[in-house]
Amino acid sequence: EPEVTQTPSHQVTQMGQEVILRCVPISNHLYFYWYRQILGQKVEFLVSFYNNEISEKSEIFDDQFSVERPDGSNFTLKIRSTKLEDSAMYFCAIRVGEQYFGPGTRLTVT
Amino acid sequence: SQQGEEDPQALSIQEGENATMNCSYKTSINNLQWYRQNSGRGLVHLILIRSNEREKHSGRLRVTLDTSKKSSSLLITASRAADTASYFCATDADRDDKIIFGKGTRLHILP
Numbered sequence: 001e002p003e004v005t006q007t008p009s010h011q012v013t014q015m016g017q018e019v020i021l022r023c024v025p026i027s028n029h030l031y032f033y034w035y036r037q038i039l040g041q042k043v044e045f046l047v048s049f050y051n052n053e054i055s056e057k058s059e060i061f062d063d064q065f066s067v068e069r070p071d072g073s074n075f076t077l078k079i080r081s082t083k084l085e086d087s088a089m090y091f092c093a094i095r096v097g098e099q100y101f102g103p104g105t106r107l108t109v110t
Numbered sequence: 111s112q113q114g115e116e117d118p119q120a121l122s123i124q125e126g127e128n129a130t131m132n133c134s135y136k137t138s139i140n141n142l143q144w145y146r147q148n149s150g151r152g153l154v155h156l157i158l159i160r161s162n163e164r165e166k167h168s169g170r171l172r173v174t175l176d177t178s179k180k181s182s183s184l185l186i187t188a189s190r191a192a193d194t195a196s197y198f199c200a201t202d203a204d205r206d207d208k209i210i211f212g213k214g215t216r217l218h219i220l221p
Contacts, residue, residue, distance in 0.1 A: 033208065043153070043198065045208040056208060091153060098143055099202075099209055103152040 002029070004102035006092050012108045016081050021105045023075040023092030031095035032075045034067065036060070036088040037104075043091065049075065082109045116199055116215040124220050129186040131215040133199030134179075142175055143209070144184050145198045153198070156184075186217075194219045 007022045023032065034046040047057040049067055066078045079086055087109045092102040117132045133142070144156040159166045159175045159182065166173045172185040186193055196214040 035209075035211075039150075042213045043200075043211040045210065048208055058208075089150075093209075098141070098155060098158045100155060101145075101153040106150070 002094055002096050002100045004092060004094055004100055006090075006102040006105050008105060009103065010106045010108070012110065013082055015084055015109055019079050019082055019107060021077045021079075021090050021092075021107070023077075023102055024073060025075070025094045029094040029096065032067075032069070033093040033095070033099060034077045035091045035093065035101075037091065038085075038088045046077070046090075079107075082107075084109050116197070116212045118215060119213070120216040120218070122218040122220055123189060125189055125191055127189055129189050129193070129217055129219075131184045131197050131217070133182045133184070133212055135182075135199075135201045135210075135212075136180065137203065139177075139201045139203055141202060142173075142182050143200045143202075144171075144173060144182075145200060145211075147196045147198065147214070149195075156197075189217075189219045191219050191221060193217060 005024045011019055013019050032049040035043050036046055037043045045058050047061045047067055048055045052069055064080050069075050089104040089106050091104045093099040115134050123129050139161055141158050141160045143158045145153045146156055147153050157168045157171055157173050159173050161177055170187045175182045182199055196216050198211050198214045200209040200211045202209045
């Protein structure tokens with residue numbers, strides 16, 4: 001099973017600050033995804049990324065969000081100006097047949 | 111939109127009993143997956159069943175898929191305390207498409 005790590009495991013930030021969440025798949029992959037899960041709610045799709053381009057994004061993924069793969073291995077999700085409602089678990093996933101999820105980053109915006 | 115909806119929302123059973131959770135979705139799918147999530151933790155992939163399969167087993171897990179009814183069930187036999195978690199079904203339609211998760215069933219195994 002492909003291994004996906006995410007850093008940090010927990011991020012606390014003040015409202016209005018920028019955060020960068022990182023995803024590191026152990027081996028090379030082409031399909032990447034970000035999902036989020038607000039506490040007590042279901043997992044929601046944010047964005048899919050294929051061949052270094054966004055292939056699909058949800059309504060949640062507005063101009064405050066961006067993704068990139070800066071060095072060919074890390075896959076990052078940036079939130080430019082965090083809001084309280086951005087507090088959630090953020091999961092990175094890769095696709096190898098089915099999707100494999102990282103352990104998540106818990107983002108707390110205060 | 112395709113969307114998995116689990117039923118029941120919460121389920122409490124005695125250790126050793128079987129737990130059955132159901133999932134319904136709205137549109138055609140390529141496959142359906144079940145995930146487990148312990149409180150506040152990551153998503154653990156349990157099993158994937160393809161649209162041309164009707165039943166699949168993995169250890170104490172049994173998954174069925176009825177594409178005519180757009181529904182799936184997850185059966186956990188001989189439940190254990192460690193099975194206490196939330197269980198989500200998730201569907202996708204295209205090879206590089208997103209996964210749509212249901213709201214999940216919170217399973218509590220009573221000692």
